[in-house]
Amino acid sequence: MSNEIVLAVEDLTVSFDGFKAIDALNLYVDKDELRVVIGPNGAGKTTLLDLICGKTRASAGSIRFKDQEMTRLPEHMIVRSGIGRKFQTPSIYENLSVFKNLEVSYPRGRGVFGALAFRCDEAVRGKVDEIAGEIGLAGMLHTEAGLLSHGQKQWLEIGMLLMQDPELLMLDEPIAGMSVREREQTADLLRRICRNRSVIVIEHDMEFVSKIAHKVTVMHQGKILAEGPMDKVQADPRVIDVYLGH
Amino acid sequence: MDRFTQWFRGGGYSVVVLAALILVVFPLALDAFRLNLVGKYLTYGFVAVGLVMLWGWGGVLSLGQGVFFGLGGYAMAMFLKLEASDPESTKIQSTPGIPDFMDWNQLTALPLWWEPFRSLPFTILAVVAVPAALAFVIGYAMFKRRVGGVYFAIITQAVALVLTVLIIGQQGYTGGVNGITDLKTLAGWDIRSDSAKLVLYFVNAGLLLAVIALCLWIQRSKLGTLLLAMRDKEDRVRFSGYDVSMFKVFAFCLAAGISAIGGAMFTLQVGFMSPSFVGIVPSIEMVIFAAVGGRMSLVGAVYGALLVNFGKTYFSESFPDLWLFLMAALFIGVTMVFPNGLAGIWDKYVVQRVGTRRSSRRAGKIVAPPSAMPEPGRDDPVAEPPAEMPGRVSGQSA
Numbered sequence: 001m002s003n004e005i006v007l008a009v010e011d012l013t014v015s016f017d018g019f020k021a022i023d024a025l026n027l028y029v030d031k032d033e034l035r036v037v038i039g040p041n042g043a044g045k046t047t048l049l050d051l052i053c054g055k056t057r058a059s060a061g062s063i064r065f066k067d068q069e070m071t072r073l074p075e076h077m078i079v080r081s082g083i084g085r086k087f088q089t090p091s092i093y094e095n096l097s098v099f100k101n102l103e104v105s106y107p108r109g110r111g112v113f114g115a116l117a118f119r120c121d122e123a124v125r126g127k128v129d130e131i132a133g134e135i136g137l138a139g140m141l142h143t144e145a146g147l148l149s150h151g152q153k154q155w156l157e158i159g160m161l162l163m164q165d166p167e168l169l170m171l172d173e174p175i176a177g178m179s180v181r182e183r184e185q186t187a188d189l190l191r192r193i194c195r196n197r198s199v200i201v202i203e204h205d206m207e208f209v210s211k212i213a214h215k216v217t218v219m220h221q222g223k224i225l226a227e228g229p230m231d232k233v234q235a236d237p238r239v240i241d242v243y244l245g246h
Numbered sequence: 247m248d249r250f251t252q253w254f255r256g257g258g259y260s261v262v263v264l265a266a267l268i269l270v271v272f273p274l275a276l277d278a279f280r281l282n283l284v285g286k287y288l289t290y291g292f293v294a295v296g297l298v299m300l301w302g303w304g305g306v307l308s309l310g311q312g313v314f315f316g317l318g319g320y321a322m323a324m325f326l327k328l329e330a331s332d333p334e335s336t337k338i339q340s341t342p343g344i345p346d347f348m349d350w351n352q353l354t355a356l357p358l359w360w361e362p363f364r365s366l367p368f369t370i371l372a373v374v375a376v377p378a379a380l381a382f383v384i385g386y387a388m389f390k391r392r393v394g395g396v397y398f399a400i401i402t403q404a405v406a407l408v409l410t411v412l413i414i415g416q417q418g419y420t421g422g423v424n425g426i427t428d429l430k431t432l433a434g435w436d437i438r439s440d441s442a443k444l445v446l447y448f449v450n451a452g453l454l455l456a457v458i459a460l461c462l463w464i465q466r467s468k469l470g471t472l473l474l475a476m477r478d479k480e481d482r483v484r485f486s487g488y489d490v491s492m493f494k495v496f497a498f499c500l501a502a503g504i505s506a507i508g509g510a511m512f513t514l515q516v517g518f519m520s521p522s523f524v525g526i527v528p529s530i531e532m533v534i535f536a537a538v539g540g541r542m543s544l545v546g547a548v549y550g551a552l553l554v555n556f557g558k559t560y561f562s563e564s565f566p567d568l569w570l571f572l573m574a575a576l577f578i579g580v581t582m583v584f585p586n587g588l589a590g591i592w593d594k595y596v597v598q599r600v601g602t603r604r605s606s607r608r609a610g611k612i613v614a615p616p617s618a619m620p621e622p623g624r625d626d627p628v629a630e631p632p633a634e635m636p637g638r639v640s641g642q643s644a
Contacts (some may be wrong), residue, residue: 076490079486079487090481093482096474100471112492112496116464160482246508
């Protein structure tokens with residue numbers, strides 16, 4: 001693993017009516033790293049992802065991705081520079097087929113007229129097939145996405161992000177509501193897809209975290225409480241205090 | 247040919263049936279007066295088709311489409327009025343050569359912004375370009391600021407009101423509350439004769455079908471898919487790298503341009519244009535046409551415009567006081583019971599039955615991976631819900 005920094009979050013602060021959801025936070029994510037962010041409810045984990053992808057605007061501080069400032073870019077430009085975000089509840093186009101869901105996520109024809117001229121050629125079809133295989137939905141390309149199981153919907157959304165080949169992938173509780181078997185499959189999927197990209201995962205399930213994480217960041221009250229390899233973090237008395245419990 | 251058959255069966259037949267109805271059946275069955283009336287209704291069909299794209303597919307409800315219908319109509323009326331106001335036929339005015347209402351309002355020269363409307367090519371361009379440009383300005387200002395839903399609908403209402411007040415207030419320039427009347431010829435061709443009305447009817451019908459074809463093409467493009475996706479999960483589209491607001495602006499401009507063509511054809515066929523087609527009430531009526539016909543179906547919207555207007559003509563002749571209540575009841579009834587309008591009823595009760603029978607017959611013929619078929623275990627729940635899903639039923643077929 002190289003140590004080139006892909007994402008540098010520095011002094012990031014956001015306050016909602018005086019309440020600092022994120023408070024002078026610093027976070028560095030390396031290239032090809034899989035980082036898991038854990039922490040109690042309300043620690044600001046989801047807000048952190050919202051800030052990075054532009055859904056929420058920072059009050060102060062900077063977010064640099066590949067040495068480019070992100071805090072003032074519109075959301076779609078942040079995505080185009082290579083940051084993909086998966087939402088907590090599966091966010092897919094329920095009325096469209098799995099194929100269409102993936103096709104629409106292909107990063108070509110993103111302008112109004114580009115979309116009018118867009119043709120689903122071999123390159124697109126090949127990519128859809130490849131990703132569908134990756135997320136285990138190859139046999140269901142023509143199923144309406146709304147009919148998929150909860151776990152499959154989560155995978156489909158991950159697949160939609162993979163269509164864009166993001167260099168940084170952010171997943172908000174990807175295994176929430178999944179069965180044990182699905183959790184294992186998701187862990188495998190995450191280990192596979194983080195090969196050529198950095199991934200940030202928010203997760204509560206410690207067993208799952210220990211399976212996938214390269215490094216763990218513990219957040220508490222908008223700040224970083226601890227950071228490091230899983231076993232080190234798990235042994236940290238402060239982390240045990242606020243999050244893991246005795 | 248195979249692709250055509252597939253398209254025809256998949257819903258294209260509805261376009262063919264509509265074309266046959268308005269190009270063959272109506273002209274053969276109706277007298278000149280009634281046919282002209284149908285032609286007038288079909289001009290509202292343009293607005294309804296635009297609303298299918300904007301509201302049904304884009305999920306953006308505009309209650310101000312009368313603005314664009316009116317602007318298109320006024321642009322055409324200005325050209326016709328200038329042609330009708332040659333110095334010879336206006337020689338009794340104190341200033342000959344300008345439209346009569348200007349003369350009545352003590353104007354002594356043609357306002358500068360009327361001048362370009364002496365040119366027919368400019369007028370035809372302006373019919374579409376002016377409303378589309380206004381839609382762009384409003385849309386860009388609103389959608390970039392993420393104004394949507396009810397707020398956007400209210401703002402479009404306000405625009406409709408503002409434009410009506412402006413037109414009525416500036417009667418020296420616009421003809422005021424009477425509108426622009428006494429239109430006679432189009433480039434020397436008398437549009438009031440029966441033969442001209444017949445020609446205009448066919449031009450109108452042809453344009454409407456062309457617009458439907460254009461919209462079908464857009465629906466099938468990635469842009470169409472994106473509109474549906476945006477309506478469903480706007481944030482997912484935005485965080486897939488799309489500038490959602492520009493797609494809404496496009497849909498709004500498209501709907502505006504289409505409505506404006508309808509407005510221009512209205513002026514040509516009916517022979518005048520007035521603020522009563524611009525304001526809040528006509529704009530809401532236009533939404534009712536689309537709602538009754540089915541806001542996901544381009545063809546349905548045309549039927550909606552035809553039926554509601556037939557109803558209006560019939561009932562307002564017989565029970566003038568009741569008509570408004572009846573129309574309101576129709577709107578509420580349709581939205582509550584049949585959210586996809588007539589097209590939804592058709593798809594649910596007719597296509598579904600024929601479709602299941604046919605697909606069981608066809609299953610052996612089409613070479614598709616077994617996975618493409620719905621899982622057998624789930625067959626029943628799968629067969630039902632799509633009828634409720636506006637995304638694919640009438641939408642992608644017609």
